[in-house]
Amino acid sequence: MSTATAAHDDHHDHGAPAGLMRWVYTTNHKDIGTLYLWFSFVMFMIGGSFAMVIRAELFMPGMQVVDPQFFNSMTTMHGLLMVFGAIMPAMVGLANWQIPLMIGAPDMALPRMNNWSFWILPFAGTMLLSTMFMEGGGPAFGWTFYAPLSTTFAPDSTDFFIFAIHMLGFSSIMGSINVIATVLNMRAPGMTLMKMPLFVWTWLITAFLLIAVMPVLAGAVTMMLTDRNFGTSFFSAAGGGDPVMFQHVFWFFGHPEVYIMILPAFGVVSQIIPTFARKPLFGYASMVYATASIAFLSFIVWAHHMFTVGMPVAGELYFMYATVMIAVPTAVKVFNWAATMWRGSMTFEPPMLWALAFVFLFTLGGFTGLMMGVAPSDMQYHDTYFIVAHFHYVLVTGALFGIIAAVYYWLPKWTGYYPDDRLSKLHFWWSAISVNVLFFPQHFLGLAGMPRRIPDYSLQFADWNMVSSIGGFAFGLGQVFFFFIIVKTIRGGEKATDECWEDAQGLEWTIASPAPYHTFVTPPEIK
């Protein structure tokens, strides 16, 4: 009798199964979150090594390292891997780990699909990378793959690229359906929508964006596929099509895509700042509305990426006005973060340092974005290093810093140990300084007339390129260091309390550290 009871109990709080198959068959949101995060880290390292090749070639004038075709394939693969391989999967990883913990759910709503949406990724990533070893080389038409460079003029490996994009799209759509189903159905009793933590809100909105635009991307690559192989002419003027239509379709996906990468980071920062300012988030409701309006506006501004493409002037005016409007809800978010800090009682643990750097540096990227929204000036900025600087400020010091902040914030909950304080701070200062050495001079280069995506340049650009490359190598090294910090934390260190951070608010801090394999099997009650 007693044996039977024990066996029965075992069944209820079993831990993780052992062995490799645990990871292949897992339907546990924590395991899948971990898989996503490690996958994204591997892609981040590969994409980063491509960036090192780019910075090495641009270290000085003249062609020293790679040939121009390979250089183009480096910029292309760097962009694709960072966007689709590193940033997006990392955000999904965070969602998997945290959304159930933050809304008091036992797991994601659709655990088997969750397994599948992760396991598509390694195959898609491998297929994408394998193109580099095919005849004619990998994709070399930029991560925006404009037709006809990517259709008529691209090597055969492009068809594998198309298939890889399709698979990445499946994965994202399934991941988003899961997030929406979980958030809408599995909140603990009493947790109304307007009581949800902001990270959950931003992810819910992101998931809707993903479902809306991933099919558009799939449509774009499918049209490419048929143009390339089945004689259609969607993007070829010779057959009655229009290459510019490709750009409209691409950016109808691409503009929301940049918010897909940044909104969850907004969410992360909105969790961290209140915790370390020991003060509730200022303007919770306005944060939710601002996020929703950014998401809505993101659908109606896409052609600001195309001011020089030859649109009618009425179109240019419309897209200019709509674009600068996005500055309003974005400014509201920044003001709210500043107001949260105001008269708080702040401490500066590593997650807070990264979140603060995010607010400062993302704001810089936001302002250059505003500058480029002004169409006549964009006639000069467009396709120069100015835009390269801009989007690295919003994606590296924005999205990536948000992810790193999140990792430092929740790592004690995941592993049960605090990351080494001194090493984490070293990692922070090293990265925060080198990232600016890397990207700030690129503003100057762009304004002075250096186009993007060129492997060699005129001598007046030499100095700043060298500075930028040195910053790039240093920043790259810093992220290898991040790897060691994470591994060290997993293996041990100062034991984390359940609360992890003094007075931290939220359900994830009510469970044990490290988080048990199964949590909230009985839902918590929210007052």
Place this chain on the structure above:
Amino acid sequence: MLASKSWRAGHTNAHWPLDSQTRIFALQLLNIGEITPVTRIKNLLGTLFGAVFAIASGDAAAYVFNMPKGVTDISRQVYGLHMMIFWISVVACIAVFAVMIYSIFMHRKDKGAVASTFHESTTVEVIWTTLPMLVLIAVAVPATATLLALEDTRNADLNIQVTGFQWKWRYTYLDEGIEFFSTLDAEHNKIRQVRSGLDPASVEHYLMEVDNPIVVPINQKIRFLITSNDVIHNWWVPALGWKQDAVPGFINDGWTELSEPGTYRGKCAELCGKDHGFMPIVLIAKTEADYATWVDEQKASAAAEANSADRVWDMADLMSKGEQVYNTSCAGCHQVSGAGLPGVFPAIAGSAFAMGDPSAHIDVVFNGATGTAMQAFGAQLSDVDLAAVITYERNAFGNDAGDMVQPATIKALR
């Protein structure tokens, strides 16, 4: 060397680094020689220090920091807008950062700060939503005016068609009947080959020099009709204040009116394949009289070129002319060595096709291969150039067809 302020006039390499005697590249650094990494870094530090010094002394123009004002009315308006939003951003940044920095220093726990609990204020929210909106409207008004002026290409005095090719530009003077290609200067092209071992500082305006610049008169409204023959390119001369995509199958336009003679340089600004970084633009503005002389010269040399197609050429002349044409027009894809790039551009060296039936060979060069990067060179090159380059392909890189193609044969195809 040139005066340190002149880089802006046309992107010279004058400021690189402080002292022109010390223009050192790690290229030399990688080779042996007196330049050690330490010297190189010292040099860089000197440059950085010089940059700080230059800003402090108000001589920032000597360094690459900002957008050029340009030389047209439009470019100055664009520059003005750019500076306006820039300063608005700076002020807004300072305001927000000041608040944050103040709380970071004053409202910290180790200073004994106790957190207040306020977390909402509709009034404040309304204020900081409307304020940015008003600022944006203030920006939109002049931006609209500039955009309308920039796009107004009516009433042009002179029309020039600009066609992008992988990787060169073709200029067609619609009113004068002049047409020519403009490619990266041959010397620059040698230097920019991978591990060429040549020093980019040995030429002026590295990568911003062409064989045939586009020449325009001052004081006339010039309308550019911009299009492409293959992929999307972008025609950009920063001093004019705008850039415009060249889209295959569509014609975009832009305009300018220059008031000073001068040389203005730019580049292709839209990724257009392998040699995207190597299709510069050089625009020379001349007085109306000088421009008229130039037009006459162009017409005379075109006539001379047409005449030379009627004589019979010998092998040596065809080969030397052919090498020149090949290196400018074909080597970008098929490579100087004729080896091509496997999977993208076929090899000419050892190609049975290239050495086979001359008429098939002529056909692919003359008419191109539809749906591939291989362009129809019949429309681009003269009879002599085509005959020479085909002869060259049949007999260079170890190819041994042994026969010649005469300009007259090509002329008969037209």
